[in-house]
Amino acid sequence: MDWTTTQLVGKSLPNGQDVKCRDRESAITKTDQGNAAKDRTIQISICGSTPLLWRSVDIKQSRDEVGVIGTLIGSLARQPRQNNRLGRPLEILKEEARLLLETGEATDVRHPDKSKKVSESGESHLNAVQLYQARLDRSYEEQCSLALEEKKAVLHRVMDEKQNNHTGNEGPERAVRERLCSLEKSFSFPRSAMAVQLCTARAGFSHCPEELAFLAADWPEPRDKHSEARFRVYKDLRRKGFYLTAAGKFGGDYLVYPGDPLRFHAHFIALCMPMDESSPLSDILTIARLGSNVKKTVLLCSPRDPSDSQVEGDVVYSSLQWSGMV
Secondary structure: OOOOHHHHOOOOOOHHHHHHHHHHHHHHHHHHHHHHHHHOOEEEEEEOOEEEEOOHHHHHHHHHHHOOOOEEEEOOOOOOOOOOOOEEEEEOOHHHHHHHHHHOOEEEOOOOOHHHHHHHHHHHHHHHHHHHHHHHHHHHHHHHHHHHHHHHHHHHHHHHHHHHHOOOOOHHHHHHHHHHHOHHHHOOOOHHHOOOOOOOOOOOHHHOHHHHHHHOOOOOOOOOHHHHHHHHHHHHHHHOOOEEEEOHHHOOOEEEEOOOOOOOOOOEEEEEOOOOOOOOHHHHHHHHHHHHHOOOEEEEEEEOOOOOOOOOOOEEEEEEOOOOOO
16 A cells, blocks of 8 residues: 555554655655755855855865865854864865866856946935934934933932922022923933944845945956966866865975875875976975975876877876985
């Protein structure tokens, strides 16, 4: 018997069939969640020329499914005055962002018509400013009336106290009464003393087109041979299953890991250079000795010229190892 959801309502099933139905429902739920995760695209934000990932789902998806590592550069909300542990956003390499966009795994959240949106939102921004100013004026009038009533209450209390303490002398009571009568004309409430509500939460940049337009920049397309060589090397190594991170502190372009960097140490320091570029021997010896000191193998990575049919593979790799005295 095929137990459907409508047949399960209001009926008790045997233990075996109940377990099977729950397993079927959980499997359907997991399948739907998996399909939704596959359909979700990663959103890349551009700040200056730096690609960033802000959403936690994008960071998790990019690491689990695509192998993008990146570096957390944001401060933690509960511990902002330290830099030992960082949080979102995740800064990724330009090559990582370019590969995500080319493969369709990610979309760029920049608005190409941002200037048009900014100009169109000028009128709505002016209306919002006018409404905010009107709310401030109403709040100032309400606070003025409340402050006046509070001042009157204080004078009434003082007058009652003087009346009780000086039953036969009306001088102090008359002075307070005259001050109370002239309070309407002489009372002034400075605008600087007005209480203003300060918002503790900030909306995203999608609600501030001016800030979005200011921070958005043109996509950093490669403009030289070295940038193109870096991307082709990154793409080829990722296709081979390696994980890559920045290697600025090691004097190279990439640190190459055989698996997730949380589980493995880097085995290689990748140094990207075009095929037709010559490098001084002193630089080769320097990077080879550096790789030996940090116990890593240096890889010279040169993308193959498409017109050269004698070279196999998309990228030519040459390993360097410092052996000391020969």
